[in-house]
Structures are given as C-alpha cells and as structure tokens.
Amino acid sequence: FGYTNQSKHKVMIVVDNGVYKPAHIIVAANKEVVLTFDRKDSAPCAETVVFPQLDISKTLAMGDGNTVKLPALEAGEYDFHCQMQMYKGKLVAE
Numbered sequence: 001f002g003y004t005n006q007s008k009h010k011v012m013i014v015v016d017n018g019v020y021k022p023a024h025i026i027v028a029a030n031k032e033v034v035l036t037f038d039r040k041d042s043a044p045c046a047e048t049v050v051f052p053q054l055d056i057s058k059t060l061a062m063g064d065g066n067t068v069k070l071p072a073l074e075a076g077e078y079d080f081h082c083q084m085q086m087y088k089g090k091l092v093a094e
Helices: none
Strands: 010-016 019-021 024-027 033-039 048-051 056-059 063-070 076-081 088-093
Touching (some): 010 024, 056 063
Parallel strands (some): 024 088
Antiparallel strands (some): 010 019, 033 063, 048 076
C-alpha cells in the first residue's frame, strides 16, 4: 500500500483516474485533521467524498480548494469513499 504521512494533521489527497492518491493515510489520533482534496477527475463519481463512520460528506469542486476538517479521532481505521463506493480510501489514526 502507498501509506503516507505527509504531516500528521494536514494531508493533500489527489482525486484522479478513479482513485484517491494516497488512498491510505496515517494521521495522529486525538488531534484535529485537515484533509485537502485536489479533484482532477471530472467524473460524477469524484464529486463527493463520504466518511461513513464519521457521518461526514463533502462535495468536491474541481481543483484543490476542497478541505475537510475531521474532529480528533480515536485510534482506529476509518473508511472514505465516493457516493458509489468506486473510489475508496482508508484513514488510520494512531
């Protein structure tokens, strides 16, 4: 897997060609996290990102100005995906 840990509280994710890059993200547990999505894919499926366990969803405009602020997370794994679950990713808080 392409695990990343660019910074434990700010991460840039590119949405392109049907995938999130990186799709596996490691963040610090118990700290607020800011994710910035850079949407390059114009497919309708790329339009929304959903964090089902957190009850958070965000409509992504084209470009890189899409930020999602996540609350301090308990240690664990959190899935994220598009509304049709074709684009998939995992956030690991540790």
